[in-house]
Amino acid sequence: xxxxxxxxxxxxxxxxxxxxxxxxxxxxxxxxxxxxxxxxxxxxxxxxxxxxxxxxxxxxxxxxxxxxxxxxxxxxxxxxxxxxxxxxxxxxxxxxxxxxxxxxxxxxxxxxxxxxxxxxxxxxxxxxxxxxxxxxxxxxxxxxxxxxxxxxxxxxxxxxxxxxxxxxxxxxxxxxxxxxxxxxxxxxxxxxxxxxxxxxxxxxxxxxxxxxxxxxxxxxxxxxxxxxxxxxxxxxxxxxxxxxxxxxxxxxxxxxxxxxxxxxxxxxxxxxxxxxxxxxxxxxxxxxxxxxxxxxxxxxxxxxxxxxxxxxxxxxxxxxxxxxxxxxxxxxxxxxxxxxxxxxxxxxxxxxxxxxxxxxxxxxxxxxxxxxxxxxxxxxxxxxxxxxxxxxxxxxxxxxxxxxxxxxxxxxxxxxxxxxxxxxxxxxxxxxxxxxxxxxxxxxxxxxxxxxxxxxxx
Amino acid sequence: xxxxxxxxxxxxxxxxxxxxxxxxxxxxxxxxxxxxxxxxxxxxxxxxxxxxxxxxxxxxxxxxxxxxxxxxxxxxxxxxxxxxxxxxxxxxxxxxxxxxxxxxxxxxxxxxxxxxxxxxxxxxxxxxxxxxxxxxxxxxxxxxxxxxxxxxxxxxxxxxxxxxxxxxxxxxxxxxxxxxxxxxxxxxxxxxxxxxxxxxxxxxxxxxxxxxxxxxxxxxxxxxxxxxxxxxxxxxxxxxxxxxxxxxxxxxxxxxxxxxxxxxxxxxxxxxxxxxxxxxxxxxxxxxxxxxxxxxxxxxxx
Numbered sequence: 001x002x003x004x005x006x007x008x009x010x011x012x013x014x015x016x017x018x019x020x021x022x023x024x025x026x027x028x029x030x031x032x033x034x035x036x037x038x039x040x041x042x043x044x045x046x047x048x049x050x051x052x053x054x055x056x057x058x059x060x061x062x063x064x065x066x067x068x069x070x071x072x073x074x075x076x077x078x079x080x081x082x083x084x085x086x087x088x089x090x091x092x093x094x095x096x097x098x099x100x101x102x103x104x105x106x107x108x109x110x111x112x113x114x115x116x117x118x119x120x121x122x123x124x125x126x127x128x129x130x131x132x133x134x135x136x137x138x139x140x141x142x143x144x145x146x147x148x149x150x151x152x153x154x155x156x157x158x159x160x161x162x163x164x165x166x167x168x169x170x171x172x173x174x175x176x177x178x179x180x181x182x183x184x185x186x187x188x189x190x191x192x193x194x195x196x197x198x199x200x201x202x203x204x205x206x207x208x209x210x211x212x213x214x215x216x217x218x219x220x221x222x223x224x225x226x227x228x229x230x231x232x233x234x235x236x237x238x239x240x241x242x243x244x245x246x247x248x249x250x251x252x253x254x255x256x257x258x259x260x261x262x263x264x265x266x267x268x269x270x271x272x273x274x275x276x277x278x279x280x281x282x283x284x285x286x287x288x289x290x291x292x293x294x295x296x297x298x299x300x301x302x303x304x305x306x307x308x309x310x311x312x313x314x315x316x317x318x319x320x321x322x323x324x325x326x327x328x329x330x331x332x333x334x335x336x337x338x339x340x341x342x343x344x345x346x347x348x349x350x351x352x353x354x355x356x357x358x359x360x361x362x363x364x365x366x367x368x369x370x371x372x373x374x375x376x377x378x379x380x381x382x383x384x385x386x387x388x389x390x391x392x393x394x395x396x397x398x399x400x401x402x403x404x405x406x407x408x409x410x411x412x413x414x415x416x417x418x419x420x421x422x423x424x425x426x427x428x429x430x431x432x433x434x435x436x437x438x439x440x441x442x443x444x445x446x447x448x449x450x451x452x453x454x455x456x457x458x
Numbered sequence: 459x460x461x462x463x464x465x466x467x468x469x470x471x472x473x474x475x476x477x478x479x480x481x482x483x484x485x486x487x488x489x490x491x492x493x494x495x496x497x498x499x500x501x502x503x504x505x506x507x508x509x510x511x512x513x514x515x516x517x518x519x520x521x522x523x524x525x526x527x528x529x530x531x532x533x534x535x536x537x538x539x540x541x542x543x544x545x546x547x548x549x550x551x552x553x554x555x556x557x558x559x560x561x562x563x564x565x566x567x568x569x570x571x572x573x574x575x576x577x578x579x580x581x582x583x584x585x586x587x588x589x590x591x592x593x594x595x596x597x598x599x600x601x602x603x604x605x606x607x608x609x610x611x612x613x614x615x616x617x618x619x620x621x622x623x624x625x626x627x628x629x630x631x632x633x634x635x636x637x638x639x640x641x642x643x644x645x646x647x648x649x650x651x652x653x654x655x656x657x658x659x660x661x662x663x664x665x666x667x668x669x670x671x672x673x674x675x676x677x678x679x680x681x682x683x684x685x686x687x688x689x690x691x692x693x694x695x696x697x698x699x700x701x702x703x704x705x706x707x708x709x710x711x712x713x714x715x716x717x718x719x720x721x722x723x724x725x726x727x728x729x730x731x732x733x734x735x736x737x738x739x740x741x742x743x744x745x746x747x748x749x750x751x752x753x754x755x756x757x758x759x760x
Contacts, residue, residue, distance in 0.1 A: 055544070056544075056545075057544075057545060058545045058657045058659060058740075059545065059546070059657075059658075059659060059660060059661045059740075060659060060660065072584045073584075074582050074584045074585045074586065076523060076524060076525060076588075076610075077524075077525050077526055077527055077530075079530075079580050079581075079582040079585050080578070080581070080582065082582070083582060083584040108659060108660045110548075112547055114542055114547045114551055115540070115551075116540040116541075116542045116551065117542045117544070117547050118542055118544050118586065120544075144659070146657075146659055181617065182526045182527055182617075183527065184526070184527060184528070184576065184614065184617055185527065185528070185576050186527060186528065186576065186578070231616045231617055232616065264527070295660075369670075
């Protein structure tokens with residue numbers, strides 16, 4: 001049976017590999033690696049998938065696809081500890097499947113297959129200690145410096161897709177420290193300690209959660225962890241977002257803290273998570289889930305066909321209480337134009353696109369290559385209201401039955417005045433309640449969308 | 459060496475690997491049709507000017523040798539290896555061979571240690587020189603006929619603030635100047651950093667397709683022009699003064715300390731620099747400048 005058989009958190013700083021004898025804590029971590037290795041070997045895993053916070057990428061995510069990368073590695077900072085010769089065995093088929101799955105979810109990603117590519121210290125340490133004889137093929141993925149939660153979660157889900165598609169039994173490894181503040185001066189190994197009491201307190205909280213198998217709860221704390229105990233090298237603390245997404249976004253694991261010790265001031269921990277049907281229970285979940293990545297508006301500019309749009313949703317199966325109308329714009333996903341529930345009529349988000357042609361009155365906000373274009377917000381808003389009228393009337397209702405509107409604008413500063421003016425022309429006298437939000441992007445190149453609740457009428 | 463050493467030239471010499479890729483030197487494995495000509499032609503002009511100057515050593519501070527504990531100096535006399543850019547491996551797989559002026563590096567290290575900076579010599583022969591150092595050195599001196607001193611970027615901004623980085627970089631600049639003077643060397647300094655530093659997160663299928671190349675956004679461009687205008691008019695102290703704001707607003711790569719280090723080593727020159735080029739690379743803003751200090755009274759002209 002395929003799936004995730006193990007999750008492992010390990011630190012990437014090289015002291016447990018290169019100098020365990022110099023400090024009792026570094027030796028403890030080395031022993032923790034060994035316990036995790038034994039668990040990994042016994043798990044039946046046929047793939048080790050490594051996400052390393054020490055491999056930063058800029059152009060999407062990178063996936064190591066060289067069959068047998070080989071080098072003598074030296075760490076940029078701790079070069080005096082010695083060199084690390086390595087030769088790893090990679091699962092190249094899996095790497096290419098992960099690339100496909102990433103693209104299917106709208107991500108930009110690429111495989112890396114070059115002699116001499118600098119595999120990061122963290123990945124080298126993890127694979128040398130967890131898989132010293134290359135018994136299990138591995139795959140390493142990067143951590144994009146600009147990626148925030150959505151992109152990290154979607155990349156995790158793409159990895160889950162790839163594991164399922166290939167029928168793998170995978171062990172998921174994240175290379176990260178807990179608190180990541182290094183000492184900024186060279187220390188005697190005997191003097192190593194967690195950098196501050198605050199770092200220690202937060203590390204203990206993370207150890208408690210992960211020891212209880214509460215992976216998704218830790219993922220939900222990522223932003224707070226970043227604020228509290230992470231030196232801000234990247235956009236956010238993201239490995240737990242990715243790991244939890246790969247492992248199914250739940251808290252159902254047996255957690256095992258094998259070791260915890262200071263690593264040059266940072267919090268080093270070796271922790272394993274084994275899926276169990278009787279885990280900690282409900283997750284704390286207060287952020288939107290996300291299944292596909294739409295790109296960063298005003299960032300994506302390549303016009304590269306290799307980064308496809310998300311796959312189209314299957315055709316909807318009409319239900320008796322749902323309303324579809326050919327007179328309104330075709331949905332861009334699997335949802336009806338409206339749905340009647342009790343005494344209320346809920347409309348899906350309505351934009352300005354025209355039903356037959358898909359034209360956008362007032363013009364699109366960017367061209368096919370993503371280059372911004374001038375557009376007319378008033379014309380777009382008028383078209384939105386007209387589409388709402390069409391849907392309401394197809395549902396037996398009308399504009400004057402609208403009770404609540406949530407309006408989404410992609411550029412509040414630019415567009416609010418024009419949108420508000422046109423809005424008032426129709427709804428100024430009807431007086432539904434209203435909320436206006438600025439958001440990053442909408443699924444098509446439009447600037448405005450309304451979410452409407454109305455009375456069914458008649 | 460009895461004669462007092464000095465900085466005979468200094469350059470803001472950004473390191474996008476794209477520029478080497480587009481040059482198609484024999485050391486680089488991939489090849490390109492064209493690309494980023496404004497910057498490449500700017501480097502050409504820099505090289506033309508440097509050809510008329512006699513110097514012994516290139517001292518370069520690179521943002522891509524990132525050391526979170528102290529400032530490190532290359533301390534191995536000779537390196538020969540393959541440098542693969544971890545972000546753009548499709549563009550930069552460069553076979554390099556270079557000599558290190560270990561004596562000057564050691565003098566800088568010792569001087570810095572005396573002044574209380576946290577420093578270390580890098581003496582592991584298996585160490586791979588970072589691609590920022592290699593790109594800036596190659597584009598400034600493609601013959602590779604001068605030894606280098608490679609200085610790491612102490613990422614103190616990650617732990618403290620830009621202001622602390624500034625003070626450390628200024629001190630390192632003063633130390634660099636002093637060590638050069640003691641050494642008797644005639645030195646070319648390179649600050650290997652771009653200006654605004656927000657990248658696009660996708661890449662065109664033909665990386666050198668210039669129809670996709672432009673500044674990341676207008677805001678970044680305004681900041682780049684502001685800094686360039688100040689540099690062109692000799693307001694280098696003012697540039698250092700606004701550096702924290704520039705870094706915050708434009709995500710500038712000068713957070714590595716290299717640019718502040720260079721201006722401090724030059725003692726904040728007020729004379730006109732040579733402005734060679736401005737151009738963008740995958741959305742980031744890059745400028746190439748040269749400073750050619752006059753010798754002090756009684757000194758040897760360049």
